Amino acid sequence: MMKKLLLLSLTAIGLPAFAQVNLKSQAAKKADALEQKVIAWRRDFHEHPELGNREVRTSGIIAKHLQSLGIEVQTGVATTGVVGLLKGGHPGPVVALRADMDGLPVTERVNLPFASKVKTQYNGQDVGTMHACGHDSHMAILMGVAEILSGMKKDLHGTVKFIFQPAEEGAPAGEKGGAEQMVKEGVLQNPKVDAIFGLHISSAVEVGKLTYRPGGTMAGVNDLKIVVKGKSAHGAYPWQSVDPVVVSAQIISSLQTIVSRNVNITENPAVVTIGAIKGGTRFNIIPESVEMLGTLRFFTPADEKLVTENVKRIAIKTAEAFGATAEVWAPYTNHYPVTFNNVVLTQKMLPTLQETAGKSNVLLVPPVTGAEDFSFYQEKVPGLFFFLGGMPKGGIGLTAPSHHTPDFYIDESGFTLGVKTLCNLTLDYMATNGK
Incomplete structure (x- = not known):
């Protein structure tokens, strides 16, 4: 029935239905044939990770590949970003597809023949470097999509922008980067993007499955800094x-009431986390000040305001009650909006996800309190961001090694589904949004 409806809708807009189905069939066959090539790209990127705004080798490989396909290439976008432009043989919408490129300052512990041994500097420290979030997979998948779609260029009813973005995990201190900077440098213009799609592989979702959510799917985030100043004395x-350590302890405890007593958690989740506290130099000296660093997560602008204002009120007033002072910065160095899947676009493209993976393998999931700077694109144009299964079949999501950890692991057999899904989203969007 779903295929019949799709055929009818395509015929209604004047694009021969059989031609569209044929393109998707071609894409699927090419994706299967490219599987080992995509895996090889991913392994190369995994073995040679680079941190945000430092993806020089990585971007060079991507640019060379896109150029070899006859795609117009722009390099150096937002420091190391690469943008490819593929103009189809027929007029139509502009579809953007995005992959992130940066690794993380994590020392790999997984026993793989292509495990990272890379060491580098991060914030003045010697660190290991690892693709501990799957960005290596995202790049390889999108390179495969570029190869497939470029091979059917004359039949495409529209234009495709391939966005390979640096610094999704955040730019180094004192630098600009990531999706926010790419948007500022015009990546969604010339030509203007009509819709954007992105995926994120998940170590906790079984291979062969896709997960999605309309509306707020990943949290907005403000980082947080609180400095409590008191009066130093002998211990x-x-x-x-005026002991800033005791005052800070009171503040941390009181901050926990924001989510439990101020946020309506039946509507949206929220998070207030203090992840670092620094103060003092010696066991018998009460310090003059204490610094706390943390993160705030939210899913609506109203909750962002509520959480942020309550953090400031609690910190400042608690300090005053003890005769100390508190300064609060929220956001401190970075802010990501909510990753918000356009509801109409998500509804329109859901049949494509279901057709590609099988209806039973496409799961509606709760919101995720992690954050993604894909949200900056979605602020400007309708976007759909979904998750691709990367956990071995039979695994248990709650016990799978988490993203951003030394034991992070991805099953490569899920990559082909990612390639097919991005191809089909592009082809179906073009077919149903002809200009």
Whole structure:
């Protein structure tokens, strides 16, 4: 029935239905044939990871591949980003597809023949470097999509922008980068993008499955800094001090009431986390100040305002109650909007996800409190961001090694589904949004 409806809708807009089905069939066969090539690209990227705004080798490989396919290529976007432009043989919408490129300052512990041994500097520290979030997979998948779609260029009813983005995990201190910077440098213009699609592989979703959510799918985030200033004294005479350590402890405890007592968690989740606290130099000296760093997560602008204002009020007023002072920065260095899947676009493209993976393998999931800077694209144009299964079959999601950890692991057999899905989203969007 679903295929019949799709054929009818395609015929209604004047694009021969059989031609569209034939293109998707070609794409599927090519994706199967490209599987080992995609895996090889991924392994190469995995063995040679580069941190945000440092993806020089990585972007060079991508640019060379796109150029070899006859795609117009722009390099150096937002420092190391690569943008490919594929103009189809017929007029139609502009579809953007995005993959992120950066690795993380994590030392790999997985026993793989292509495991990363790379060491580098991050924030002045010597660190290992690893693709501990799957960005290597995203790049390889999109390179496969570019190869397939470029091979059917004359039959495409529209234009495809391939966006290979640096620094999704955040630019180094004092630098600009990521999706926000790419948007500022015009990646969604010339030609103007009509819709954007992106995927993220998941170590906790079984291979062969896709997950999605309309509306708020990943949290917006503000990082947080609080500095509490008191009065220093000898640890043996605490009555002579205004102890910022004790004040900070009270603040941390009180901050936990924001989610439990202020946020309506029946509507949207929220998170207030203090991840670092620094103060003092010696066991018997009460310090003059304490610094706390944390993260705030939310799914609506109203909840962002609620959480942020309550953090500031609690920190400042608690400090005042003890005779200390508190300064609060939220956001401190970065802010990501909510990753918001356009509801109309998601509904329109859901049949494509279901057709590609099988209806039983496409799962509606709760929101995720992780964040993604794909959200900056979605602020400007309708976007759909979904998750691709990367956990071996039979695995248990709750016990699978988490993203951003040394043991992060991805089953490569899921890559072909990612290639097919991005191809089909592009072809179906073009077919149903002809200009």
